[in-house]
Amino acid sequence: MIQTELAIVGAGPAGLSAAIEARRAGADVLLIDENARPGGQLFKQIHKFFGSRAHKAGTRGINIGTELLRESQELGIRTCLKGEVCGIENGQNLWVVIDRNRSEIVKAKKIILATGATENAVAFPGWDLPGIMGAGAAQTMINVNRVLPGRKVLMLGSGNVGVIVSYQLLQAGADVVAVLEAAPKLGGYGVHTAKVARAGVPFYVSHTVKQAFGTDHVEAVEIVKLDASFNQIPGTEHIMEADTVCLATGLTPLTELAWLAGCKFKYLPALGGHLPIHDDRMRTTKENIFVAGDITGIEEASTAMEEGRLAGINAAADLGYISEEEAKIRSREIWDSLNCLRSGYFGQKRRESKDLMLQTGNEVIQWKIH
Amino acid sequence: MEELHKSPAYPDRDRLYKGPIAIIECIEEIPCNPCEAACSNGAITIGESITNLPKMDFEKCVACGRCIPACPGLAIYIKDYTYSDTKALLSFPYEYYPLPEVNDIVEAVDRHGNTLCQAKVIKVRNPKSNDHTAVVTIEYPKEYFEEVISIKRIK
Ligand SMILES: Cc1cc2nc3c(=O)[nH]c(=O)nc-3n(C[C@H](O)[C@H](O)[C@H](O)COP(=O)(O)OP(=O)(O)OC[C@H]3O[C@@H](n4cnc5c(N)ncnc54)[C@H](O)[C@@H]3O)c2cc1C
Ligand code: SF4
Ligand code: SF4
Numbered sequence: 001m002i003q004t005e006l007a008i009v010g011a012g013p014a015g016l017s018a019a020i021e022a023r024r025a026g027a028d029v030l031l032i033d034e035n036a037r038p039g040g041q042l043f044k045q046i047h048k049f050f051g052s053r054a055h056k057a058g059t060r061g062i063n064i065g066t067e068l069l070r071e072s073q074e075l076g077i078r079t080c081l082k083g084e085v086c087g088i089e090n091g092q093n094l095w096v097v098i099d100r101n102r103s104e105i106v107k108a109k110k111i112i113l114a115t116g117a118t119e120n121a122v123a124f125p126g127w128d129l130p131g132i133m134g135a136g137a138a139q140t141m142i143n144v145n146r147v148l149p150g151r152k153v154l155m156l157g158s159g160n161v162g163v164i165v166s167y168q169l170l171q172a173g174a175d176v177v178a179v180l181e182a183a184p185k186l187g188g189y190g191v192h193t194a195k196v197a198r199a200g201v202p203f204y205v206s207h208t209v210k211q212a213f214g215t216d217h218v219e220a221v222e223i224v225k226l227d228a229s230f231n232q233i234p235g236t237e238h239i240m241e242a243d244t245v246c247l248a249t250g251l252t253p254l255t256e257l258a259w260l261a262g263c264k265f266k267y268l269p270a271l272g273g274h275l276p277i278h279d280d281r282m283r284t285t286k287e288n289i290f291v292a293g294d295i296t297g298i299e300e301a302s303t304a305m306e307e308g309r310l311a312g313i314n315a316a317a318d319l320g321y322i323s324e325e326e327a328k329i330r331s332r333e334i335w336d337s338l339n340c341l342r343s344g345y346f347g348q349k350r351r352e353s354k355d356l357m358l359q360t361g362n363e364v365i366q367w368k369i370h
Numbered sequence: 371m372e373e374l375h376k377s378p379a380y381p382d383r384d385r386l387y388k389g390p391i392a393i394i395e396c397i398e399e400i401p402c403n404p405c406e407a408a409c410s411n412g413a414i415t416i417g418e419s420i421t422n423l424p425k426m427d428f429e430k431c432v433a434c435g436r437c438i439p440a441c442p443g444l445a446i447y448i449k450d451y452t453y454s455d456t457k458a459l460l461s462f463p464y465e466y467y468p469l470p471e472v473n474d475i476v477e478a479v480d481r482h483g484n485t486l487c488q489a490k491v492i493k494v495r496n497p498k499s500n501d502h503t504a505v506v507t508i509e510y511p512k513e514y515f516e517e518v519i520s521i522k523r524i525k
Pocket of ligand 3: 191394395396402403404405406424440441442443444445446
């Protein structure tokens with residue numbers, strides 16, 4: 001059994017930021033991640049990030065990851081890599097499977113869940129052919145493992161993930177034959193879309209994949225137009241040659257551990273579905289469990305880092321390393337910055353959903369800082 | 371295009387044709403502001419709220435190009451209509467390998483990737499501080515001045 005004051009599950013931008021704040025305050029921290037290397041999504045992100053300069057915008061995601069890692073190493077934060085947390089008990093004990101062959105119990109006074117999100121799949125005839133994959137998987141292949149998944153890629157989904165991965169596939173030397181979007185409007189930021197458009201990639205709105213063909217690998221795809229209620233319009237099909245289909249059809253927060261722990265949930269579709277209720281200190285309905293990052297709603301690395309800091313500071317306050325007063329002041333500063341990040345056309349909807357979450361959280365969660 | 375012309379960062383016609391000028395094609399309120407700090411002449415303003423659109427003070431811009439690689443959206447370029455009698459100049463961000471070389475003849479494209487004309491590469495700058503966003507300068511026929519914004523990816 002491993003004992004620690006604060007166990008953090010997930011070493012993405014949220015988990016790393018939480019660990020850094022809590023460790024700086026003096027808490028004993030154990031950071032657990034199933035991967036061999038910390039960083040979460042960041043190490044696949046070779047593009048320069050948005051966000052404010054204060055959130056390292058204009059820096060490539062991979063370099064933000066490196067910087068957070070360096071900081072966490074300097075602080076001597078303990079890590080448990082290749083450790084998958086498979087269970088949670090009494091809001092205190094984590095069951096970790098290490099290297100897929102060894103199991104270990106971690107006993108923690110406080111827990112922060114920063115497990116991120118997982119890609120949604122869509123099904124169509126032929127969807128199980130090799131060559132059809134999540135956009136995130138394609139991104140890992142090109143940016144981490146440096147292999148091209150194919151030469152002619154069809155991207156399904158025009159949100160930021162779809163257009164960013166399309167651009168990175170072009171950079172890696174592939175051709176993107178088309179980006180399809182089921183909605184009548186493109187989803188991603190205009191500047192990302194424009195990069196891909198000026199590379200000559202056609203965009204089809206109100207379109208989806210009807211089926212994929214191939215013997216041992218996808219060779220062609222039939223696409224079809226959709227009406228306003230997303231029904232396929234017969235007679236509008238046409239065939240496109242493609243050896244790879246990437247699905248960028250949204251992300252869903254990875255909330256299993258919060259379910260297992262018995263946290264209460266709230267349904268907020270604008271943030272990705274059922275989410276663990278939390279208050280403005282990122283505390284869930286379980287006194288000792290905090291959440292931060294994409295698990296609380298699909299957003300961005302910049303917001304994930306700020307939420308991580310909130311959770312880290314408030315968990316450290318619970319443990320007695322930061323005074324309640326100081327935790328409050330610092331939390332308020334972080335909220336100002338979060339509200340700033342959640343403004344404008346794209347941020348507003350997330351802001352409104354987050355406000356609903358906080359309202360519920362502050363009502364339901366009455367735990368006091370001791 | 372119409373939306374673009376209305377944005378507070380797009381120069382009016384007179385200014386656009388008067389000499390070298392930085393142009394920002396960033397017309398959505400996204401949470402982003404590195405362009406503001408990149409300009410040491412204070413020509414670009416975003417302000418307190420990080421989702422404000424960038425505003426450009428065309429009097430202050432000296433077309434130095436520092437903002438081009440700083441923008442994560444690759445949304446900034448510099449154009450010069452007055453470059454020569456027949457040719458205009460464009461400096462734009464380019465993140466594909468291989469990079470073009472000086473004197474290469476390349477295909478100039480519009481916002482949809484359509485090839486409009488041929489262009490000659492005048493300069494390629496890729497110092498370490500650009501963090502892998504090269505800035506390529508091309509000359510191209512004046513009649514395509516407004517439409518051309520990049521070149522076809524070299525394979
Ligand atoms: C293509 C793409 C482009 C993006 N571009 C931008 C951008 O330009 N700007 C921006 O701000 N954001 C961007 N993002 C979003 C950003 O990457 C995410 O919002 C951010 O990584 C979320 O951070 P996180 O720490 O919550 O989760 P993650 O980064 O997903 O980290 C979670 C970690 O937890 C681990 N984990 C999960 N469950 C367990 C378990 N049971 N046991 C152990 N470990 C576990 C995971 O393996 C992972 O390492 C982009 C995302 C994608 C996919
Ligand atoms: S070109 Fe130079 S002066 Fe003009 S806006 Fe960009 S950084 Fe500022
Ligand atoms: S850096 Fe680029 S994308 Fe960001 S606000 Fe400025 S112009 Fe827009």
